[in-house]
Amino acid sequence: MATSRASALALLLCALSASCHVAISGPPSYAPPKDDFLSCLTRSVPPRLLFAKSSPAYGATWSSTIRNLKFLSDKTVKPLYIITPTDASHIQAAVICGRRYGMRLRVRSGGHDYEGLSYRSDKPEPFTVVDLSKMRQVRVDGKQATAWVDSGAQLGEIYYAVAKATPKLGFPAGVCATIGVGGHFSGGGFGMMLRKYGTAADNVIDAKVVDANGKLLDRKAMGEDYFWAIRGGGGSSFGIVVSWQVKLVPVPPTVTVFQIHRGVNDGAADLIVKWQQVAPSLPEDLMIRIMAMGQDAMFEALFLGTCNDLVPLMNARFPELGMNPTHCNEMSWIQSVPYIPLGKSGTVRDLLNRTSNIKAFGKYKSDYVRDPIPKAVWETIFTWLVKPGAGVMIMDPYGGRISSIAEDATPFPHRQGMLFNIQYVSYWFGEGSAALPTQWSRDMYAFMEPYVTKNPRQAYVNYRDLDLGVNKVVGDVSTYESGRVWGEKYYKGNFERLARIKARVDPQDYFRNEQSIPPLLK
Structure with missing residues (x-):
């Protein structure tokens, strides 16, 4: 490709x-x-x-x-x-x-x-x-290395404002500039610096939220349980988060990006087998994710350092990929942010574009992987990626900082021992073209069941999937048992704590939807 x-x-x-x-x-x-x-x-x-x-x-x-x-x-x-x-x-x-x-x-x-x-x-x-x-202000304090960000801001606006205030600081969040802050933070939020700095929610230090009584609360007023819940537990299950105070992180003057394509005939299956063992154990400064589509696997990396440092590291830890200086694209961190989704045509000004000219129909699912998947399975996966209606598999390696934080430090639980996350993206153009991509998505998900996490089979809440279950409402309140069906997949053991907090801050379940946290009222 x-x-x-x-x-x-x-x-x-x-x-x-x-x-x-x-x-x-x-x-x-x-x-x-x-x-x-x-x-x-x-x-x-x-x-x-x-x-x-x-x-x-x-x-x-x-x-x-x-x-x-x-x-x-x-x-x-x-x-x-x-x-x-x-x-x-x-x-x-x-x-x-x-x-x-x-x-x-x-x-x-x-x-x-x-x-x-x-x-x-x-x-x-x-x-x-x-x-x-209309509430998207970003207020950066370079001396304190913090920022207050309104929930209506998009990620590109955070990145732009931070880099404008000081090129020595950045923020670890998602790849796509038009993602809204409110949802991203409230579900955890990760991107190309997840191995160095964890999730976006791991770097939230205060917030202002309107609760179910219409009161505006900061961290001190809401208390630590409430504050814990909104940082990865779905903030609007508990109220409406108006703004977030985040801790900014140091970035070097030069970072390096590469995108290397390897086809099935070039040994892509062997490379992915090696990647799933190597990528989670690499130094925290290096993130290599994979986008697999058709018969092609793109290995995309962000290294918080120079090409001169990256090449020997790759030769020592992942020589099979064949990375060399011709693959290096050196730039500032803020330049790398648009480069990764947009390529060489991307500019820093693009981060302020709140619209997209490309829109499609889509269905999405997710998985987590703890144990390496055998080569024979990867070879079969590539046959799935050329079936009618086939979509894309995006794989993000864990390890480093995101895996060193306790599973109950925030509601986001996918940490220790996790090798990588999978996102299955099915998309189509035209309202009548949904049948094949939707069927592919569900069949692919069923095929992967033996090779991913179990009891529960985990999923990422920011890749919301109603196939996992929806709440049932009895007496105008969502039931805890119906919520557990999908909730433990997103939150594991943190789901019960979230439901108990919900019962304290919104016992009448005013803030609810098909997959909101239900109150545990007993």
Whole structure:
């Protein structure tokens, strides 16, 4: 696969990729008095920030950050209203009025969520979307190496603001610039520096959240349990996170990126066998991920150092790949951020582009791997990657910092002993073309079952997948047992603690959706 094709694919995957600001809704027990809700809201929120279905701007506002075209269908259950707050007080008013008049809320930051739960419902119900796209300020304190970031900011805006303030600092988060902060942080969030600095949530040191009573709380006011829950447990299961204070990390003046393609006839299966043993044990400064598609595997790396240091390291630890100085692309860290998804055409200014020209229909699933997968299985996997409707497998190695943090330090539990994460991406163009890619996704997932984690088979919450299960609501509250079905796959043993915290901060389950944390009320 040529480099230009790889860049186009990476851009497509960014357009589709998820870090959902988890939706916070569910069917109220009665039809809400809509006019009373709106009347309540307009006492605190300027009308120009409110959009009813009758508004000429409603459609454009609702669809503005939808990345997965399958949810643009007329069959999609849409919100009655959209609120675009510019201040935390507007969010507080939305919660207070929503609670008073039976109107549930769903919250959208970047709109990348794979299942579209931040702006749609799986069943007919009245709800309102709180769209945070107008709350995206990034305030960098270079001396303290910290920043306050609004939930509506996108990752590219963080990277740009940090690098502009000081080129010596960066932030460890996702690859795609248009992913929204709110969802990314609330699910954990990892990218090309995960082996050096862990997840984005591991580097959050404070937050401001509107709780189920409409109160604005910081870390001290919310308490450590609440603060623990929003950093990887789905922040909008517990409230609406307005902004996050993050710890910035040092980056060297020069980093090196390479993208090396190896086909099946070039020994790609053998190379992946070696990669899955080597990549998690490499020095923390080096991250090599794989994107496998068709008969090609692209080995993509970020090294926090120079080519002169990288080449001997690769020759010593992974000589089979054949990496040499001609593969090196040296640049600053901020230049590497657009380079990885966009290739040589990417520029730092692209990080401020909040839209994407490439959109598609998609379905996504994920897995975690603890034990090396045999060569014969990889050879079979490559036959799966050329089946009708076949998608892409993206594999991110763990080890280093992300694996040295305790599994219960944050709700994100996929750490010690984990070799790598797999993301299965199925995409198609045209609403009537879903059958083959969707079937491939589910068949591929079934084929992989013997080779991935078990009891539970783990999944990454930011790769949201409703196939894993959905909540059942009894007496207007999501049941713990129905939540366990999917919740332990995302959170393992941390799920019960999340449910107990939910019971303390939102016992009436106001903030809920098809896969929100249910309250453990006993």
